[in-house]
Amino acid sequence: MATLGQIIFTSMIILILVFASLIILILGLAFSGSSSEVMSRDLAPVANLGEDELLSCFLQTESGQSAIRQVSVTWTKADTQGVVYRYEDGAPDLVDQNSQFRGRTQLFPEDLATGNASLLIRSVRRNDEGEYTCRISSSAGQGRVQIHLRTAAFSFPTFTLSDCVLAAGARSWFPKPNVTWLDSDGEVLQGDTNFSEGSGGIYSVHSSLTPVNVSSSYIFRIENDLVASVSRATVTDSGVSVSSYFTPFSAASSLLLPSRLSFMSSFLVPLIFIFD
Incomplete structure (x- = not known):
């Protein structure tokens, strides 16, 4: 005949096994629910x-x-x-x-x-x-x-070259952007920039840089708080060779992100133009 101590011990073992089974079941349901x-x-x-x-x-x-x-x-x-x-x-x-x-x-x-x-x-x-x-x-x-x-609103600029003056124009930007010219070493250059406000508060950008040299490259950057357009313009004997891309600011991951995560990243959209 089992003693009181043996009965209590057996009961505790049974309770432990029951609780362990419940925990395993709950964890199994949780993990199966997180598979998607x-x-x-x-x-x-x-x-x-x-x-x-x-x-x-x-x-x-x-x-x-x-x-x-x-x-x-x-x-x-x-x-x-x-x-x-x-x-x-x-x-x-x-x-x-x-x-x-x-x-x-x-x-x-x-x-x-x-x-x-x-x-x-x-x-x-x-x-x-x-x-x-x-x-x-x-x-x-x-x-x-x-x-x-x-x-x-954002658009790639187009470029023209005349009498050592490199001119750039972009038809639509919003919010109003800032414009920067740089040389190939990243040094800021002094350009002449004007903005024209059209319907809906959309701005067009007109900017020029002078003088420029043949076989030299110049960086033209248009940016606001949301997106930047970066163009590299290389002056040649026949005109201007240009590569451009957009960079959105604070864009969430370009990878596959769950809703609980957020990262900083950007995407590049390269385009190549040749202007005579």
Whole structure:
């Protein structure tokens, strides 16, 4: 016949085993739930006014997972009534779509099976700027990510060369930018710059540098708080050879980032021009 001490000891062992099983079950559920996550390639994109912008959002799942089913996607914007876009039961559901986005937004249904719920906004306007939330629910998991869209106007400059004067002009910038000329060693040069304000507060930039030398290179930088255009202009006997790229400031990661992370980065868009 078991003693009282043996009964207590056995009961404690049973309780410990029960609690251990519960902990293992809870951890298993937690890890299985974290096998998928809603992410974005850019948490703070800069959209060029008047152009289309793609807001990245997708469900990252374990490799080798089969096609995602029963996908529901909802895009909303802070301080905005209604939805930006909703997709449910295999079709768009735009009954309560905000009028600001009517006819200007779309998803790509053929990509939803792979978890891609990125939103295309056509002809970006200033009032499109703000905090967007992308929510995904599917057979493979669910979650959300927040994306802060910023708007600006920016354009590459064009160059002309005449009588040792190198002139640069860019047709649209907002907010109003600063302009800097540098030599190939990074020393600041004195240029002559003028701004013209057009409709909607969009600025055009006109700047010149003199004198310039054949076979020498000059850096022309236009920048505001959101984006910079950097051009390297090389003066030749036949004209000007130019390479240019844009650099958005404080853009969130160019890698695949979960919503809880944020990094500083930039992207480069190189272009090559030859001007006579």
